Amino acid sequence: MFVRTERTWCLFVRLKRSCRATVLSYLSGQTEKPPTPFPTFLRQYGSEAIKDVVDMSQFPAENIRNFSIIAHVDHGKSTLADRLLEITGTIAKTAQNKQVLDKLQVERERGITVKAQTASLFYNQEGTNYLLNLIDTPGHVDFSYEVSRSLSACQGVLLVVDANEGIQAQTVANFYLAFEAQLSIIPVINKIDLKNADPERVEKQIEKVFDIPQEDCIRISAKLGTNVERILQAVIERIPPPAVSVHDPLKALVFDSTFDHYRGVIANIALFGGEVRKGRKITSAYTKKTYEVNEVGILTPSERPTHKLYAGQVGYLIAGMKEITEAQIGDTLYFHNQPVEPLPGFKSAKSMVFAGMYPIDQSEYGNLKSAIEKLTLNDSSVTVHRDSSLALGAGWRLGFLGLLHMEVFNQRLEQEYNASVILTAPTVPYKAVLSSAKLIKSRRAVQKDLVYIDDHRIMMKYLFPLNEIVVDFYDALKSLSSGYASFDYEDAGYQAADLVKMEILLNGNAVEELITIVHKDKVYKEGKALCERLRDIIPRQLFEIAIQAAVGSKIIARETVKAYRKNVLAKCYGGDITRKMKLLKRQAEGKKKLRKIGNVEVPRDAFITVLKRQPDK
Template sequence: MSALLVREAGVFRHFSGFKVFRRKVHGSGLIRFVFRHRWMKVLPFWSGCRRMSSRSNKEAVDLSVFPVERIRNFCIIAHIDHGKSTLADRLLEITGAISAADKNRQVLDQLQVERERGITVKAQTASLFYSHQGAPHLLNLIDTPGHVDFSYEVSRSISACQGVLLIVDANQGIQAQTVANFYLAFEAQLAIVPVINKIDLKNADPERVEAQIEKVFDIPRDECIRISAKLGTNVDKVLEAVVERIPPPAVQPDSPLRALVFDSNFDHYRGVLANVALFGGSMKKGDRIMSAHLMKTYEVQELGILRPHETPASKLFAGQVGYVIAGMKDVKEAQIGDTLFHQDRPVEPLPGFKPAKPMVFAGMFPMDQSEYSGLRSAIERLTLNDSSVAVQKDSSLALGAGWRLGFLGLLHMEVFNQRLEQEFNASVIVTAPTVPYKALLSSPKLIKEHGGEELTIVNPAQFPDRSVISQYQEPIVIGTILAPDLYTGKIMALCLNRRGVQKNMVYIDDQRVMMKYLFPLNEIVVDFYDLLKSMSSGYASFDYENAGYQAADLIKMDILLNGRPVEELTTIVHKERAYSSGKAMCERLRDSIPRQMFEIAVQAAIGSKVIARETIKAYKKNVLAKCYGGDITRKMKLLKRQAEGKKKMRRIGNVDVPKDAFISVLKRKDK
């Protein structure tokens, strides 16, 4: 038979010999079909096509075989680089969720920025099938970030769990984020299973780490599990401890459906993919569900579990964690903390989550105003995946229309910017970061205008004048520093230089000390962590938590280029640091701004008073190079004309501040 019948979009077509054609598949990309002598080869040009075809061929998983008493929901928490993702790989491998070919590939770190930086940025969910004492169990694992800037991801993940694996490096011991994550789990009343990782290292000292855990967390050392996630040593004991020590979810299967949306992602072709934890009832394909936040009705199009890729299921039951696709096309429809329920059986919404408090604000503007609408769509979709980012519109005379974004820290801001560039091909300008200040108004007119005596300032350009303010307030944090006692003197000097007030100092063993300081947030948000790591040879760790506001003597400092204020570089500083900060910023701008054909004056000013100045010299051209001898008046005319030209250029010339200068100018070197 020399001809071939191929079914395309429900229509049988006849092909003979050698032919090539291209077609769209479900809107997901191009596939090229090559026919040669009755053989057909399919070459995917878009990875989404392969995923969609494989997903459609999978049979739905039956989750009814897992009663509530055989379900365990847990997450992995630890300090950064203590082996959370590596342990997650081993658990996935042992339970058959991934193959041995994916060994040590950090499978749950799916973002490009995570693989490039070697850190976990976004919490990822995976369901494991595990047989314990002959009974099948469903283990729902959530791998969480370890950096302080992503602690909101940890708090949201904990809400869907009944227990945690607390990972501690056998070489480094307890670190600052270990302490912070422990108290998050302790306050949520979760079962805590301590795991000591990296026992295969040459300098590993698990006995010392067990003593630290017992002293700091009051957990008996015989409850600690010693493992090597990289080699797989004793990882099977971790799975046994999860089943034996972590309780099953306390839910009622016969109650009405109540599903908590604890995370979400956006798919360009299927809309919003919501990660849910069922606290009651069940959900299946075709159900009509309603959102408690918007009171909008949706039809469930697909649901299932993550292993770690999407695996459709016939039905989700109470106590289980999975994903739901219900045709939500707008990013505003999937609110983190929302409750989903059946349309005909309304319920009381779940408490949800405390809103994240942004610690750092920065302006974000498109490189070209013609890209504004595309950047707006990209920011909306990315904030769906990262609900801790606060967004409000902003504008600038120099940069045009943009946004003022609030982040949990400087690393959070850098990762968000990198994800915009990598995932949405968006090029943006990010202004210098600042922290939110408060002002107590004294003017009755302003109090009436703002609806209260308290005014929050996230944009330094809108800093109110002292004449209408009774008091300025700055945010403060309680910082926890863990470091070898060898570096205690240097660290205390650094904290004192950043206006830190020591609150506590405890030795957790004979070599390591834990210090607690009260810091103004503005003093630590930009470069404190880098300096702490540098002066402690990388051994110190740092974590902080919000501690409210305190009164401070604050002033607004403007940066002038040739007498023109640059709104994006306006900062709020403490009065005692005005001169040193202004001088340092001028020096760094002098090194960051390229030289021009005219001289540039860089000044720091408070009101109309200039407190610091640096000069960027102009490029010089020898206009007398071709004047050999001759009348002196000719040379004088050339020099005068050159001086007038440079003066005119200085008056009408524009100075472009490089994109990277907005952050680099704030970093200072402490000696």
């Protein structure tokens, strides 16, 4: 809040204690008017000393625009966000500005957005100062819950479409999320600088699929900055201001949150009424607990404290919430003793993939428990239930929105909390039935619809069993289509199927973490493939390892990991044949005993690898 440059700070500490207290009171927002007489050093260095303190009262609701950027994966959302930050002067324009809002290490390594990020932009148009609150969202289907939560704080969206790729699966899914939320939609055609770009074709697709006139589309190159300023003008002209009033009681929606080791929970809030500042007491509609506000501010994109936040604005709030369970996504905050009707919140995320997670060492259980709690605060779409395994000990059963979501969660645990875990094979939920109907295609899919978007693009709708698509369908689709096809899915409920439980046995002992539910028509093929992959992954031992796939008491497939061989007769040069026979017999008995008591260890990364299907030949 206070810019502590060497010269300014030295002058500040020389002030009388009473004067310092007055200045800090003003800078922290406890008093709204500057101290009189203003200290000499602040008159001289005022712009430097208080440049981080923004007076948010100069942005009434009619001058506020809240919007998100939504798109399919790799259509240029993050690059567009970088250009908007530069044009508005929020960040300095440098060659290093790449994925500025992607703050997580996993986002930069994978080149994708997995966490929605907020930034407040200040823009002057025709002499009027506007506050533009931007939320950059993920594009992969596994993180669609991030998109739906972000849209709750907005009145409009920028729907970005690649000028070369055109409309793809997640483009359609995100459009309907915004359409159902009754938000204004501004179509943006990006990457017009590409050699094979065809913006006219994409404009026709947008008009046909989304019923948005071609003339409403804005053609840009986010990479080069071409035409990007038109977007800011369109945001002001086409997206309505929030319909709120500062005269109403405080009503703040918690649409995201993070955990800081020193300050506790940092809640991202959108104000639907009233105002909030440091020192006020607020109450959670969910927990009914009361807190005192320690700090409020905006994100630019780093945290920037302010005196107050007003209705229609988006920012952050810190109120001494120390427990993870105190900050619920979708909660409503209001002033103590001034209760309001809670906001609708969010529809709960429906987990599609489940996996067991266990500490490598049970002594690390407490640390891993704390890490999972903090990370699930930041990613509320993950469901957590305590679990235990005879082989792996105490752990948890976690639910994710997809396989990528699971892998990113595991990677964030390792990078952000230095936690190493054992992750079991991913599975999907089932309901057991007594009888079932057959599905007959290779992935048991039933076609529901087929729409020609244009001469080169088709949108097909199928009803799939979830376990047929959740592990490797996306990878196989990209491989078969050379990367051109895209994919999105949503829950369609339970359907009857002829399923069996398949177990994997290592030397006759079932591996609990590799138990899978398989369709009866594919059980032999799946069992054989699993055994073959385990044979290649499990390291050789001093004893032979039998790998078997079983349905009930019936063995349907078997592979063997050969034992290390040792020539016990190497030093026998002639002599009694009976001595050689005794050595061979002793070796066989030793291997038999090792096979009974030896432990077979499956490497940690094997659980996902063994379930990956090989391309059909």
